[in-house]
Structure formats: structure tokens, C-alpha cells
Amino acid sequence: MNEDTEAVAERGPGAGGDGDAARGPGRAAGRAAGRAAEQAAGRTSDRDSDGGSDRVDGQAGDQAGDQAAVEAAGAPDRAAAAEERTEAAEEAAEERAAAVSERLVAAGRTARRKLSHSLREATLAGLLAELGALAPDPDEPADVYGDAVVARLERRVAELLGTEDAAFFPTGTMAQQIALRCWAGRTGNPVVALHPMSHPERWEGDALSAVSGLRTVYPTGEPRQPTASEIAELAEPFGTLMLELPLRDAGFLLPTWEELSALVATARERDAVVHFDGARLWESATHFGRSLPEIAALADSVYVSFYKSLGGLSGAALAGTAPLVAEARVWRHRYGGQIFRQFPAALSALAGLERELPKLPSYVAQARKVAAAMSASLAACEVPWFRVNPQAPHTHQFQVWLPYDADRLTEAGVRLAEETGTVLFRRWSPDGPPGLSVTEVEVTEPGLSWTESDVATAVRGFVARL
Secondary structure (H helix, E strand, C coil): CCHHHHHHHHHCCCCHHHHHHHCCCHHHHHHHHHHHHHHHHCCHHHHHHHHHHHHHHHHHHHHHHHHHHHHHHHHHHHHHHHHHHHHHHHHHHHHHHHHHHHHHHHHHHHCCEECCCCHHHCCHHHHHHHHHCCCCCCCCCCCCCCCCHHHHHHHHHHHHHCCCEEEEECCHHHHHHHHHHHHHHHHCCCEEECCCCCHHHHCCCCHHHHCCCCEEECCCCCCCCCCHHHHHCCCCCCCEEEEECCEHHHCCECCCHHHHHHHHHHHHHCCCEEEEEECCHHHHHHHHCCCHHHHHHCCCEEEEECCCCCCCCCCEEEEECHHHHHHHHHHHHHCCCCCCCCHHHHHHHHHHHHHCHHHHHHHHHHHHHHHHHHHHHHHHCCCCCCEEECCCCCCCEEEEEECCCHHHHHHHHHHHHHHHCEECCCCCECCCCCCCEEEEEECCHHHHHCCHHHHHHHHHHHHHCC
């Protein structure tokens, strides 16, 4: 048996052609070349010689084909091994992140100096003790499906915003989903114009389309508030214009009062209603130089949060006209938001409105001083390519961008807190502009005592640990 016959015999009857193709092109090419040379020369007596060349070429093809087959056979194993390595790396990264989070919380709880409290630093014992002191009348009946203290909170929100009514919701996501759904039904247009960096687009799991069947269009993709001309030039009709005030992921940015008024007027010219995502509306009044009722009066509906700036346990409210809020309550029930008892969230929200709301202007003013001192200190430390965004904060929160790895920056902040008892920055993210990591800075009650010198000392300590 020659090599070709042995190969066919090993593969079995009828396997020769497929085997040749599978084991590489060398054998077929060799045979074709041999036959062509034989016919051209007319020397059939040299077939053995040409056949020998054929076999040599075929052997080379077989070797190449065998090597390719071996590599192909091993590909699934290599892919599985690579997947295992990826999973192991991801698990290790998650473990490191969890460890860093624990260190951040521990350092924050014992820190002597920080710009704000972190929501993650709270303990059950502390929250329960505070909750017990919130009820003005311990004998007040507990709420049942939204009455009593919950109804009292709703009336208070409507009073503060100057609206006809307000409804309590367990989450802001639910409040906004229902508001936009109601407006789609009332306008007959399921299209919502909003910014691609807004909360429904980034943090709600596509609920607008998946749950409510709505569709979104973007007046701009720039990291800023849209302009009135961009609203006017949108190519298709929309039923609702949703404005996030402030636009958190762009740096807690707000338009000017004149710009906001123009945005609303342009939407009305296009027969659209206006909804404010006012999760942080409470602290926006300072920037606008207007009262909360004046701001809310521009919109057809407003959502506000109770825990983001007011320090409540949870919850939100949707405010607007009485008919709209009545419809929203129907949908709240359908969405599973008609909860039996909600007094902990309601009591803490009322306390936040009484205690924190009056302090917010002072937080905004102090944030501007801290941001200016931070910018000057980073420049003095010769940190390249840094940015405080915006340079003059619109609220009591702002971003800082630095050209270092996010994990490295977070570790430096944790070490500063652990070693000096000062919390300057918490967690950093790689999601800043290209080449830059970003963090958010918030100034509340603990940060009111910070001086320019305090900021400079903290920044120097932070940079030294990079």
C-alpha cells in the first residue's frame, strides 16, 4: 500500500475526497500539478517520477492539514481556558472592589473630617434610633395604603412646589415611568425627548420601552443641557420633553433660568408637555435664583426625591395637577407601588424637608468655595490635565477629573482616610472623558467647616499617595 492508499483505508471507503479537502490543499494541488506536467511533456513513462513528486507535495499538504486539524481540535479547549481565566480575573476584581468598599465605609464612619456623609456609612442601629425620634405624635395612627403620615407628606410636597397635588412613590424610577406613561396617553404621542445621559436612559434598564412602550429621541448628545434651538429642530414630533435638573452624569449641570424658560416655551410651541426629573431639584433653586414654586410652575409635572439630598430613607413624589396625580395613583397601584405601610420613608422625608431643605443654599455656597480651593490646590501640586466640572458648581455637587487609573485614585483616597482621618474623595470611575477618571464630590453639613487650607492639606495628602 502506498501512502495515499493507506490514508484512504484508515478513513474508510468513500472518504478519500472529503479527507483530502479536510487534511489540506497540498495533496490535491500536487496531483493536479503532476498530471499537467505529464500531459504537457507526453512522457507517460515518467509517471512514476511525477507521481513521486506528487507524493512529496501531498506529504507536505498532509502535514499542513494535520497541523491545522490539531490546532482546530484544540481551539475549543483554548477558548474554554481563556473564558475560565476571564471569569477568574472578573471574580478577583469583584473581590478587590468589595474589599475597597468595606475599607471606604469603615474609614468614613471613623473619619474626623469629611465633606459629606456617605449613604453607605449608615447602620441599622443608627437609622432605627433616628426613626424613633421622628414621630411628632407617637400615638398618631400608622399609615395603611398611603393614608395618615404618607398623605401628610404628599400635602407638604404639593405646598412646597405650589402644585395642586402630589403622590408618594416607593422609587423615583416608578414615579417617572408612570408620569411619562400618563403623558403619552394624554398627548397621544409615545415619543419622549430627553438627554441620552439622563436617568431613564442610563439607569433604568430600558424601562421606558420595555415596560411602558415609549420611545426616546435626543435633542443633543453633548454633555450639557439641550438648547431651545435643538428642541425646535428635532426632526419628529414628540409628546413630552423631559429635562433632568440638574443633569447629573454631565456634572450636575443646570441651564440658566432664561435658558430653561426658553426650553419650556419651545416645547409648548411644538405641542408637547414638559416633565422635570427633579431628583435634585431641591438644591437647584439657588442657581436659578427662583423659588421652588416658580421652578415647578414651568413644568406640567415634577418628580422629586427624598433621599438624594434630603437624607430620607427612600421614596419620591410626583407633583402636578389634580387629574394627573389621580391618574398616576391608579398606575402606581398597577405597577405594585401601593405598599401597605410606608411610614419609615414618609417620616424621614418629612424630617428632611424640615431639617435639610433650609440648609441646601449654604451647601451650594460652600461647594463653590471647596471647588475653587480644590482646583487651586491641584494646580499647585502640578497635577496634569485635571478638571473641576463645572468650575463653579451649579449645586452642592460637582465632578473632578484626573488623568490616573480609577483604582489607583480610589486606593489613594482610602489610604488618606485610613491614615489621616480625612475623607476627600471616595470611589473613582474610569467613565470620564478619554484618558481621565471621574469622581463626584458632594458638600453637606460636615463640609461646611472646611477652609481653603483644609482643602489644600487634603489635596496634598491625596496626591502624595498616588
